[in-house]
Amino acid sequence: MQAVVLVGGFGTRLRPLTLHRPKQMLPACGVPMIEHVIAGLARHGVTEAILSLGYRPDAFIDAYPDGTCAGVKLTYAVEPEPLDTAGAVRFAALAAGVTDRFLAVNGDVVTDMDVTALVAFHEKSGAEATISLTPVDDPSRYGVVPTDDDGRVLGFIEKPPPGEAPTNWINAGAYVLEPSVLDRIADGRKVSIERETFPALAAQGTLFALGSDAYWVDAGTPATYLDIQLDLIDGRRGSPWPAVDPGSTVSPDATVDRAIIGAGAVIEAGARVERSMIGAGTRVGADAIVADSIIDADVVIGEGASVLELTVIGRGEQVPAGARLADDRVPPPDTWPPKT
Ligand code: GDD
Ligand code: MG
Numbered sequence: 001m002q003a004v005v006l007v008g009g010f011g012t013r014l015r016p017l018t019l020h021r022p023k024q025m026l027p028a029c030g031v032p033m034i035e036h037v038i039a040g041l042a043r044h045g046v047t048e049a050i051l052s053l054g055y056r057p058d059a060f061i062d063a064y065p066d067g068t069c070a071g072v073k074l075t076y077a078v079e080p081e082p083l084d085t086a087g088a089v090r091f092a093a094l095a096a097g098v099t100d101r102f103l104a105v106n107g108d109v110v111t112d113m114d115v116t117a118l119v120a121f122h123e124k125s126g127a128e129a130t131i132s133l134t135p136v137d138d139p140s141r142y143g144v145v146p147t148d149d150d151g152r153v154l155g156f157i158e159k160p161p162p163g164e165a166p167t168n169w170i171n172a173g174a175y176v177l178e179p180s181v182l183d184r185i186a187d188g189r190k191v192s193i194e195r196e197t198f199p200a201l202a203a204q205g206t207l208f209a210l211g212s213d214a215y216w217v218d219a220g221t222p223a224t225y226l227d228i229q230l231d232l233i234d235g236r237r238g239s240p241w242p243a244v245d246p247g248s249t250v251s252p253d254a255t256v257d258r259a260i261i262g263a264g265a266v267i268e269a270g271a272r273v274e275r276s277m278i279g280a281g282t283r284v285g286a287d288a289i290v291a292d293s294i295i296d297a298d299v300v301i302g303e304g305a306s307v308l309e310l311t312v313i314g315r316g317e318q319v320p321a322g323a324r325l326a327d328d329r330v331p332p333p334d335t336w337p338p339k340t
Contacts, residue, residue, distance in 0.1 A: 001119075002100075003046045004092045007034060007107035008054025008079055010339050013221045016314030016331055017296055023220060024107045025059045027279075029232045029241045029260055032063065033219060036110050036228075039070040044115035046103065050075045052092035054082050055339075086193035089177070090185040099179055104193075106173030110228045112215040112237060115174060122176040125151060127208035129181050129201055132172040134216040138162070142218075143171035143194045145209050153207040156198040169211055171198075173218065222312050226294055229260050229277055245280075259290075262297065276307075285321065293325075 011023030018026070024034040038049050049072050051060055057078045067074050077092035089104045101122075103115065113132055122130035131153065133145055144157045144165040157165065171194065184200065185191050201207035215237055219225045232241040243256075245263040250256055253269035262280035267273060270287040279297035284290055287304045293311040301307060302321030309326040313319065317330045 001044075001046050001103060002048045002050060002096065002098055003041050003103035003105060004050045004052055004089050004096075004098075005034070005037065005041075005105055005107045006052045006085060006088055007060065008052050008057075008082060008088055009108075010055050011108075011220070012339070014225060014312075015333070015336055016329055017225075017294065017312060019314060019336060020056075021059050022056050023225075025063065026225065027262070028110070028219070028225075028229050029243075030245060030262060030280075033110070033228075034060070034107060035070050037105070037107055038072050040111060040113075041103070041105070041115065042070050042072050044119075046072060046115075048073045048075060048096070050077055050092045050096040050098070051107075052077055052079070052088040054079045054088070082190065084190040084192045086185045086191040086197045087189065089193060090182050090187070090191070093179075093182055098182075101176065101178055104175045104177055106218070108218055108220045109173040110215075110217050110219050111172065111174070113172060113174060113212050114214060117212075118174065118210055119176050121151065121210045122208065125208045127176075128178050128206035129198070129208075130176040131198070131207065131209040132174040133169040133209050133211040134172040135168050135211070135213060136170050137168070139165035139168050139170050143198075145169055145171050147209050151208045151210055152205060153198070153202045153209050156194065156202050156207075158192070158194040169209075172212070172216055222294055222310050226275070226277060226292070226310075230258060230275060233258065233260060248278075254284075268303075279315070 007024045011018030014023050025032050075096045077095035140162040146154045146166045217228050219228045233243040244261040247263040248261045248265040250267045251269040254267040255272045257274040259273040260277045264281040265278045266283045268286040271284045273290045276290045276293045282299040284301045285303035288301050289306040291308050293307045295313045296315040298316045301319045305319045305323045307325045311325045311328045313330045
């Protein structure tokens with residue numbers, strides 16, 4: 001089966017990590033997020049992933065020079081300009097010559113969902129499109145999808161105001177689509193699958209959805225990007241992943257507790273690192289504290305500094321000795337270039 005994987009967004013919520021890289025190329029426990037996503041699809045018989053690219057496409061093309069990722073053949077479709085989710089699916093599917101039933105997925109979702117069951121349900125219901133659903137505590141950040149008892153979708157409400165969602169089952173970002181859906185998507189302009197295509201299909205009664213309570217996280221925010229990595233090392237998805245890269249150096253007088261330490265990183269004596277990601281080649285100086293934070297590659301954290309409360313530090317930055325950061329961004333937002 002072919003799968004269109006949407007990876008063209010700007011990753012705005014993950015800035016400054018995404019100033020130089022698309023979010024799906026950020027590492028999760030040392031492996032680019034896209035590889036976790038494609039490995040999950042491969043387990044359900046996907047043989048070709050059509051990457052729908054927009055923002056910084058070269059990052060993907062350079063990372064997989066042999067044109068495969070997790071054993072799956074890659075096809076690249078680079079949009080001339082952002083076409084939004086449905087426009088991107090159409091552009092990529094046509095570029096790759098899709099003529100049969102296919103999958104489309106949001107490339108920032110990390111999940112153990114049973115795609116095989118989704119396809120089987122789609123087949124049985126005779127739907128034109130089938131959406132996977134997952135339950136969440138706060139549906140307002142997502143596409144909210146009420147259904148009847150047979151799984152027929154009654155409406156699709158993208159990001160409703162807090163407290164107004166009719167259900168807490170939301171669009172999990174994986175779809176089975178008949179090729180006829182492509183004919184419904186206008187050419188040459190932005191089209192949102194969530195705001196335009198799915199509401200139209202729901203109104204005609206040809207959109208179905210299947211819920212699952214399998215592991216599911218949209219890794220598009222600092223908190224959830226950190227969560228998917230802590231879940232891997234905690235063993236919430238099978239055997240625990242190694243947390244500390246063997247190519248890093250952790251002083252015997254440092255404390256590391258539930259933290260991902262990248263290759264070539266150095267944690268000096270007296271430092272404490274907890275519930276955080278330390279990127280490859282980053283140095284955490286003596287007696288510094290890093291907690292609940294994300295530090296990209298090649299950063300230097302000065303002696304005695306504290307970096308706390310979901311602080312995000314971009315690649316190659318320096319934190320002065322003794323500095324105190326909490327819920328901060330380095331470099332700060334007022335220095336970020338406009339989206340290009
Ligand atoms: N190629 C391309 N072009 N890709 C795009 C574009 C575009 O113009 N816009 C967004 N994407 C990609 C992003 O890179 C991401 O992988 C995916 O499409 C979804 O975009 P997000 O920006 O991450 O959307 P979201 O998380 O706010 O909401 C979406 O995902 C939720 C589940 O995680 C929606 O589909 C919601 O309905 C859904 O609940
Ligand atoms: Mg997302």
